[in-house]
Amino acid sequence: xxxxNPFPLIGSLPKIGxxxxxxxxxxxxxxxxxxxxxxxxxxxxKFLSANLRYPNGQPVECVIADSCIGGVAESAAxxxxxxxxxxxxxxxxxxxxxxxSETMDMDPLMPKAVWGFNGTERPGAVYLAxxxxxxxMKGLPAFGIYGRDVQNAGDSTxxxxxxxxxxRFARAGLAVAIMRGKSYLSIGGVSMxxxxxIVEQSFFESFLGMRVECxxxxxxxxRVEEKIYDEQxxxxxxxxTRKHCIEGKDWNPPKLRRDAxxxxxxxxxxxxxxxxxxxxxxxxxxxxxxxxxxxxxxxxAIAGGFQGQRHWTDHLxxxxxxxxxxTSSFDWNGIRPPMMFATxxxxxxxxxxxxxxxLTNTAQIFADVRTYWSPESxxxxxxxxxxxxxxxxxxxxxxxxxxxLDGSGQQSRNGKPAMKPFWExxxxxxxxxxxxxxxxxxxxEYFRGGGFSSxxxxxxxxxxxxxxxxxxxxxxxxxxxxEGWSVDLPAKVHQALDERTNPSWPTTWFAPNVTGSGxxxxxxxxxxxxxxxxGSISYGHxxxxxxxxxxxxxxxxxxxxxxxxxxxxxSSWNLFGALEPQAADYRACANFGPAYG
Numbered sequence: 001x002x003x004x005n006p007f008p009l010i011g012s013l014p015k016i017g018x019x020x021x022x023x024x025x026x027x028x029x030x031x032x033x034x035x036x037x038x039x040x041x042x043x044x045x046k047f048l049s050a051n052l053r054y055p056n057g058q059p060v061e062c063v064i065a066d067s068c069i070g071g072v073a074e075s076a077a078x079x080x081x082x083x084x085x086x087x088x089x090x091x092x093x094x095x096x097x098x099x100x101s102e103t104m105d106m107d108p109l110m111p112k113a114v115w116g117f118n119g120t121e122r123p124g125a126v127y128l129a130x131x132x133x134x135x136x137m138k139g140l141p142a143f144g145i146y147g148r149d150v151q152n153a154g155d156s157t158x159x160x161x162x163x164x165x166x167x168r169f170a171r172a173g174l175a176v177a178i179m180r181g182k183s184y185l186s187i188g189g190v191s192m193x194x195x196x197x198i199v200e201q202s203f204f205e206s207f208l209g210m211r212v213e214c215x216x217x218x219x220x221x222x223r224v225e226e227k228i229y230d231e232q233x234x235x236x237x238x239x240x241t242r243k244h245c246i247e248g249k250d251w252n253p254p255k256l257r258r259d260a261x262x263x264x265x266x267x268x269x270x271x272x273x274x275x276x277x278x279x280x281x282x283x284x285x286x287x288x289x290x291x292x293x294x295x296x297x298x299x300x301a302i303a304g305g306f307q308g309q310r311h312w313t314d315h316l317x318x319x320x321x322x323x324x325x326x327t328s329s330f331d332w333n334g335i336r337p338p339m340m341f342a343t344x345x346x347x348x349x350x351x352x353x354x355x356x357x358x359l360t361n362t363a364q365i366f367a368d369v370r371t372y373w374s375p376e377s378x379x380x381x382x383x384x385x386x387x388x389x390x391x392x393x394x395x396x397x398x399x400x401x402x403x404x405l406d407g408s409g410q411q412s413r414n415g416k417p418a419m420k421p422f423w424e425x426x427x428x429x430x431x432x433x434x435x436x437x438x439x440x441x442x443x444x445e446y447f448r449g450g451g452f453s454s455x456x457x458x459x460x461x462x463x464x465x466x467x468x469x470x471x472x473x474x475x476x477x478x479x480x481x482x483e484g485w486s487v488d489l490p491a492k493v494h495q496a497l498d499e500r501t502n503p504s505w506p507t508t509w510f511a512p513n514v515t516g517s518g519x520x521x522x523x524x525x526x527x528x529x530x531x532x533x534x535g536s537i538s539y540g541h542x543x544x545x546x547x548x549x550x551x552x553x554x555x556x557x558x559x560x561x562x563x564x565x566x567x568x569x570x571s572s573w574n575l576f577g578a579l580e581p582q583a584a585d586y587r588a589c590a591n592f593g594p595a596y597g
Contacts, residue, residue: 007055007056007337008282008283008298009182009282009300009301009302011181011300012086013055013056013061013178014086014087014088014089014177014178015060015063015086015087015088015089016045016048016060016061016062016063016087016090016091016170016174017062017063017064017065017078017085017087017089017090017091018041018044018045018063018065019041019065019069019078019090019092019093019103019105020038020040020041020064020068020069020092020093020094021068021069021070021092021093021094021103021127021131022034022037022068022069022070022096022098022103023070023096023097023098023099023122024070024098024099024102024103030068030070033068033095033096033122034068036095036096036153036154037068037093037094037096038064038068039156040093040094040095040115040117041064041065041093042064043156043158044091044093045062045064047166048060048062048091048167048170049061051163051167052167052170052171052174053423054174054178054361055337055357055358055361056337057337057361057421057422057423060170063081063082063087065077065078065081066078066081069098069103070098070099071099071102071103072102072103074103075102075104075105075106079105079106087110088110088111088173088174088176088177088178088180089111089170089173089174089176089177090105090107090110090111090112090113091112091114091169092104092105092112092114092115092131093114093115093117094114094115094117094124094127094128095116095119095122095124095153096117096122096123096127097122097124097126097127098127098131100130100133100134101134101138103131104131104134104135104140104142105140105142106140108140109180109209109595110177111172111173111176111177112140112141112142112143112173113142113143113144113145113165113166113169113173114128114131114132114135114142114143114144114145115128115145115146115162115166116145117147117151118146118147118148118149118150118151119150119152119153119155121152121153122153128144128146129144132144132572135570135571135572136572139592141570141572141573141588141592142570142571142572143165143169143568143569143570143571144570144571145165145166145169146162147159147161147162165568168544168548168568169548169568171545171548171549172359172545172548172549172552173552174358175355175358175359175549176209176549176552176553178302179208179209179210179302179354179358180209180210181209181210181211182210182211182300182301182302183210183211183212183213183299183300183301183302184199184204184210184211184212184213184302184303184304184305184347184350184351185213185214185215185281185299185301185303185304185305186199186212186213186214186304186305186307186345186347187215187216187217187219187220187277187280187305187306187307187345188215188216188308188311188312188345189307190345191307191308191309191310191344191345191346192309192310192344194344194346194533195348195470195471195532196344196347196348196349196470196532196534197305197344197345197346199212199214199345199347200347203348203351203471203477204351205596206594206596206597207476207477207553207555207594207595207596208351208553208596209595209596210302212347213299215280215299217307217308217311217312219280220273220276221316223276223279223295224269224272224276228276228292228295229272229275229276229279229287230275230286230287230290233275233286233332233333234272234275236332237271237274237275237331237332238267238271240331240332241267241271241332242267244431244434245321245434245437245439245452246437246438246439247263247438247439247440247452248438248439248440248441248452248455249440249504250440250441251440251441251443251502251503251504252441252443252444256444257441258450262450263441263450266317266441266451266452267452269316269317270317270318270321270322270451270452271321273317273319273321273322274321274322274326274331277304277341278326278339279296279298280298280299280301280304281299281304281339282298282301282339283296283297283298283299283300284296284298302340302354303339303340303347303351303353303354304339304340304341304342304350305341305342305343305344305346305347305350306319306322306323306341306342306343306344306345307344308343308344308345309344309447312449313446313447313448313449314448314449315448316449316450317447317449317450317451317452318442318447318449318451318453319343319402319451320400320401320402320442320452320453321401321439321451321452322341323341323342323343323401323402324401324402324403324404324405324454325405326338326339326341327339327353327364327366327402327403327404328363328404328405328433329362329404329406329420329422329425330405330422330425330430330433330434335425335427335430336422338357338362338363338406338422340353340354340357340364343366343399343400343402344534346366346532346534348468348469348471348477348532349366349468349469349532349534349535349536350536352364352468352469352479352535352536353366353536355467355546355549356465356467356536356538356542356546357538359538359542359545359546359549360421360538360539360540361421361422362406362421362538362539363404363406363419364537364538365403365406365407365458365508365536365538366399366402366403366404366534366536366537367397367398367399367403367508367534367535367537368397368398368399368400368533368534368535369395369397369466369527369530369532369533369535370395370396370397370501371395371396371501372393372394372395372396372527372528373394373396373497374393374524378394378497381496381497381500382492382493382496382497384490384492384493386489388487389484389487389511390487390511392511392514392522393511393524394487394489394509394510394511394523395509395511395512395523395526395527396497396507396509396510397466397507397508397509397510397535397537398498398501398502398505398506398507398508399505399506399534400446400453401442401451401452401453401454401504401505401506402454403454403456403506403508405433405434405436405454405456406419406420406433406539407419407456407458407508407537408432408433408436408456408506409458409461409486410432410436410459411429411433412429416461416462417459417460417461417462418539419462419539420539436456436457437454437455437456437506438454438455438456439452439453439454440455440504442504443502443504446502453504453505453506454505454506455503455505455506456507457494457506457507457508458486458507458508458509459486459488460485460486460487460489460509461485461486461487461488462485462486462539463483463484463485463539463540464483464484464485464508464510464537464539464540464541465481465482465483465484465537465538465540465541465543466481466482466483466512466538467479467480467482467535467536467538468480468530468532468534468535468536469555470531470558476555476594477555478531478555478556478557478558479550479556479557480529480530480531480557480558480560481543481546481547481557481559481560481561481562482512482513482520482526482530482535482543482559482560482561483513483541483543483560483561483562484511484512484513485513486508486509486511487509487511489509494507494509508537510537511523512526512561513561514526514561515561518559519559520559531558543560543561543562543566544563544567544568547560547562547567547568547569548569551570551573551585551588551589552570552595553594553595554588554589554594555589556582556585556586556589557582557585564581567581569588570588572588572592573585576588576591
């Protein structure tokens with residue numbers, strides 16, 4: 001298995017633009033500051049490039065203005081350079097007073113922040129406050145970054161609290177910039193009346209800057225029947241699949257079980273479906289060589305989804321293998337970036353998967369938020385008392401076989417289970433994920449056309465963040481966030497609980513962090529307040545990053561359990577009610593409106 005390094009989407013990856021602003025007064029003032037201001041910009045660029053990576057694994061690139069910006073002419077020159085260089089995120093830095101409205105970034109679409117150096121020699125903090133006031137007045141929200149402790153003028157270090165805000169802003173800003181101009185590929189339509197699979201194109205256009213591409217599911221069947229795929233790759237992919245994807249227990253009643261010959265045909269079909277869905281999303285130059293020039297182009301889709309149920313699955317093998325393998329960080333072509341691909345075409349869950357993926361560069365779990373198990377219910381069903389992080393109860397996250405194999409927790413970091421960016425995953429870790437996953441035949445009562453579902457149990461001890469966007473008429477989108485942990489249960493407890501539902505699907509036992517109040521009063525309240533049947537689960541506690549990203553997109557956060565001191569939004573949010581941060585978030589998002597109109 002070899003590591004690949006592709007970014008198959010059209011459009012260059014956005015850079016971070018650094019804008020060193022300066023007091024424009026010549027004959028002494030500006031001259032005395034040039035070196036310090038430009039060094040601050042260079043330090044910021046060096047720090048960001050050293051600590052951030054693009055989805056392809058390469059370090060994030062920063063572009064610095066050719067000169068310090070003392071007025072509108074140099075602001076314009078900087079803007080021209082940023083446009084030429086492909087800048088998608090703007091960071092203004094200064095240790096001194098500058099002319100606010102003359103030096104500020106006026107691009108209405110670019111996420112922006114201002115770092116005002118906390119030093120007493122020059123009034124960097126005064127400029128920061130002044131220019132943020134200008135941003136607020138002009139309706140151009142910006143994040144303000146200001147260190148807690150005073151630094152000496154010659155101190156070139158970046159304090160830890162400033163580092164945290166720089167990275168939080170930059171991660172969210174890059175996510176916004178990478179999404180812009182890409183597509184969500186809707187393969188099919190609405191699955192079983194699920195609201196999230198009613199693809200609201202205006203949401204993607206106005207809030208995410210994306211377009212929606214729609215393809216009927218029969219396009220997959222056409223490409224299978226007309227052999228519009230790479231047959232050489234299929235031969236290799238099928239052999240790899242049969243070697244590494246071990247068929248699991250058949251849970252169907254004996255009279256409904258299918259013979260090996262029929263199952264072999266289903267395996268062939270699901271492998272072809274996986275290749276074709278990938279080609280539909282991002283294209284495949286090999287198809288052009290085979291004479292399929294139009295199909296070779298793809299839809300430039302950074303995320304997508306497959307309706308499946310029921311118009312496809314009543315007749316043909318389900319999409320479980322396709323969805324699980326696309327969202328994993330490896331396949332027959334080696335270790336590579338995962339794709340964001342939503343079960344049942346739940347595009348709103350797909351959008352959350354995309355958000356967290358761009359913030360973390362890791363694969364994302366798609367799951368039903370299936371069941372709340374209270375401690376009392378577990379004791380009654382198994383005779384065992386829950387302990388540790390599970391003591392207050394659990395959420396059973398389980399889905400019809402489509403969860404990323406990374407979610408098995410067979411990768412590790414510092415000796416603990418993890419889900420990692422593809423460039424950190426070893427061949428041995430990918431092999432362990434495959435070994436930990438079996439592929440039981442589909443339950444034919446659900447999936448008459450057959451197929452195979454991924455089946456694994458996530459290791460406990462992983463920090464996780466579950467998120468979900470819902471659309472509300474008259475309000476628009478709202479985001480929910482729940483940080484918590486995957487947990488281990490005694491084997492007999494897991495078996496007893498898992499086999500009460502469909503044991504052929506992958507399970508993650510999730511214990512959200514509870515606060516004793518509001519929507520996080522206890523685990524039951526989290527479940528009771530969750531707004532949809534699905535959730536997107538990311539490795540790591542990334543709720544604060546999601547909150548910053550949501551503010552850039554003007555999506556209010558309906559519930560979260562992120563510590564108050566970690567929340568970082570544009571400075572104008574405080575003016576909508578600093579004493580009521582959640583209400584202020586709703587008011588600010590409504591006031592400024594979706595980022596793309």
